Amino acid sequence: MKKSNIIKVIILLLALGLNVKTLKSLHAEQVVINADRPKISKLPLASFHKFWADIQWMLMIQHMGSIDLTTEQNSKELYSEANTIIDLDPGFYKAYEISSLMLSAKKPQFAINLLKRGQASVHTTNDWRLYSMAGNIRQQEIFFNKGPDNLTKLRESIEFYREALNKPGVISVLEKSFIKSLAQERFESKGDKLLISELQEWFKHLSQSNYMNGEGEHGNSTEGYMSVSEEVKSELLSLIQKIKQEHPNDSKGRAISDKVIKALFKDIHICFRCFHEYHKGDKYCNECSKPVKIFGVCSSPDCAKVIRGHKFCEHCGKHVVKPKRRK
Amino acid sequence: MKYAVRTEDLRKSYKGAIFKRNEVVALDTLNIEVPSGSVFGFLGPNGAGKTTTIRCLMDLIHPSSGRAWVLDTPVGDLNIKEEIGFLPDSPTFGGHLSALEFLGLSAKLLRLPRHEINARVDEVLNIVEMKDYKKAKLGGFSRGMTQRIGIAQAILNRPRLLVLDEPLVGLDPHGRKDLIDIVNKQKERGSSIFFCSHILSDVEKICDYVGILKEGKLLAFGKTGDLTADAGVILTVDSSDQETAQKLIMEAKESKKNAHGDWVLTLDQQVWEKVNSELNLENKDTVKVEKGHKSLENFFFKTVQKEV
Amino acid sequence: MDEIFAIAHSLWKRLLAAKVVYFLTLCAIALIGITKMYDVLMIGESRNLMVDTAFMLITVASMLTVISLAFDIPKELQSGIASVLLAKPLGRTHYLIGKLVGISWVAMFIATLISIGFLIIYGVTYGAPSASMIKALILVIFSIIPMASVVLFFSSFLNEAVAATISTIAIWFGYMLFAMNGFTVYDLSVFNMSAEAFYDDNITNMYLLKAAFSAVLTGISMVCFTSFIFNKRDL
Secondary structure, three states: OOOOHHHHHHHHHHHHHHHHHHHHHHHHHHHHHOHHHHHOOOOOOOOHHHHHHHHHHHHHHHHOOOOOOOHHHHHHHHHHHHHHHHHOOOOOHHHHHHHHHOOOOOOOOHHEEEEHHHHOOOOOOOOOOHHHHHHHHHHHHHHHOOOOOHHHHHHOOOOOOHHHHHHOOOOOOHHHHHHHHHHHHHHHHHOOOOHHHHHHHHHHHHHHHHOOOOOOOOEEEEOOOOOOOOHHHHHHHHHHHHHHOOOOOHHHHHHHHHHHHHHOOOOOOOOOOOEEEOOOOEOOOOOOOOOOOOOOOOOOOOOOOOOOOOOOOOOOOOOOOOOOOOO | OOEEEEEEEEEEEEOOOOOOOOOEEEEEEOOOOEOOEEEEEEEOOOOOOHOOOOOOOHOOOOOOOOEEEEEEEEEOOOHHHHHHEEEEOOOOOOOEHHHHHHHHHHHHHOOEEEEHHHHHHHHHHHHHHOOHHHEHHHHHOOOHHHHHHHHHHHHHOOOOOOEEEEOOOEEEEEEEHHHHHHHHHHHHHHOOOEOOOOOHHEEEEEEEEEEEOOOOOEEEEEHHHHHHHHHOOOEEEEOOHHHHHHHHHHHHHHHHHOOOOOOEEEEHHHHHHHHHHHHHHHOOEEEEEEOOOOOHHHHHHHHHHHHO | OOHHHHHHHHHHHHHHHHHHHHHHHHHHHHHHHHHHHHOOOOOOOOHHHHHHHHHHHHHHHHHHHHHHHHHHHHHHHHHHHHHHHHHOOOOHHHHHHHHHHHHHHHHHHHHHHHHHHHHHHHHHHOOOOOOHHHHHHHHHHHHHHHHHHHHHHOOOOOOOHHHHHHHHHHHHHHHHHHHHHOOOOHHHHHHHHHHHHHHOOOOOHHHHHHHHHHHHHHHHHHHHHHHHHHHHHHO
């Protein structure tokens, strides 16, 4: 064999060996960079899977546009088309969103399947909307089709909402759906009163979500104080009022209402009828005229004037009794 | 250096496509030794194996067996190609390049020093009288112009061995004369020339050595002067002497009538001596005697036809 | 080395002298720009379409350019041009390397032109492209070397039409060979990071370097392999 051929054989073997090693390393790194890579369809489309997904997407939009009403047949077709797109591009968020919306009425399970695929994809797994939509679809199913498996579906929707609430960027209004579902589940499974269950779940949820130990409105950091948005506060107060109206004698209802109020209005004095704030020295609520528990006045019966300080009354000089901390 | 080209039992066969039947032998144990500094003409009918031989020498095809040397170096050595100029049969050089660009590329491939390339390219363009067309694209050239560029690229590196395959094809008489002049100039420089051609008269003029090939076999090889055949005697018999003409026609190897109706007969030397002694033709008024001239063409046809 | 660059330069000059190359490049860039008009049809996913179309067109342009080699080498062999070149002190392996280098340059040039056009359009439409997108484009450009070496291999012993067809198939399926988990002479799937480009996945510089290394190794091994066949061939 000629010398040049021997050199070529050596170079060939070296290059091949090194290349195999490098390729293996590259494949391993590909999965680290993008965990969805092994999920991509094995169709022989060269490197054009994502482009083909876009073409299929446009065709699917055209197809959707031609549908007046989803039927069994066209639902299957849409489902197949959506799966094709996702096989080609697992990170295609809109495919999950739009196709699941289209299928949710006629074939909710298809919609849930698609959303679950989206939840499993590394590019969309943190998108709270996919979980929220799944929860909503299950809720919709329960609402329109009363069946024996409703409780299972309800629990499933709860889990979807729970997942959604753990994702970044989630909107707060989802909490309401979550809590209502939890209350509904207690109602369905244990027979608990709906409104009371809802209030209890709110309290549990807010406690677990570190809304406790927040700063008070007056700037005091107090234990057991719940710092929530006005929207949530208003929702809680509305619930408390409803409980009072519908279950006035329910001890559980009263207990949880008191707990929530104490947690919400730690350092704020409110009228328990209209929940309007009243100030130092007030004897009656200036919103609904209900008598209120007076505070911020000198403890001496001869004085009983509104005081500024915390140690001595500036009117009579007597010691001021420090208000007891609400536990 | 003793030999410009040497082959030893050089053989090239092409196996048939299906089941390796119908083997075609293009070259059959070729043995030639072309002394350096000489001009060697390779002759043969179409399909004889001339181009195959040349391509073997240029390492463009691999012989089935045997060996070959160029400039005392085994064929296959890359560096010796710097000393060789090659013109293939009916060359094409890529129509997109201009003559200048093509010769520049050839010069680079021939490893000419960079500072010499431009000057040398201009020089060879002058030699082949193509200076006016140096910027024209090769694709627009006629056959003759392409052939001239082919010659130019063959002599670019002042080769010690010039290998030309049918160099005279496509050239007008002026071009042929120019090529012959180039070949002679190369010979004066001390280069060896190896070429094949069908134009026997030109081969006879310029070649020192000749080889005749047919169906892959070397039929004759040697100095040009040694190989030209004895053409015998030419007799012109007057049309009035039909009797003598009748007797001679039977003995002649060639007979024809000229414009005057006279018989022109060619006889071998031996046959002439015999009939002359019988009929005393030299002294007859009606018979004109001329000595036949030696020619390569005669030798060629004699050699080739002998093998039929 | 000079011979290699001389052959490469000749090929480069011939291909880039063709005006159709620039026309098609402009068409590709225009097509990329047009994808913005599909925003309604894509329901707001026109960015997706633009990026995917760009990668597709750059890959196709590269493929078509390297496949032109499948016409170039057989034509030179048939017409005798290769004989004239190889009668000079130009090794057959050097001839092959020169062709590979030349076609790779041309394809990289065209791919780079289209890439620059795409990046400008993308920048104007959607803002500055991410580092991953630029790296993914560079990977497509690297993929030209293994593609060209595959074409070189087939064109060294097949005629024009057959070489072009088989090369196209080989390149097409070269992207699927990841299924063989790296036990292959060439694997183009490592250069396909178009999804990662769009989703801004972090393509590391080390990945880029390894991919470049793999491209060069593929080129070397294919050239060695091809030269065994080409050297045996009668011209």
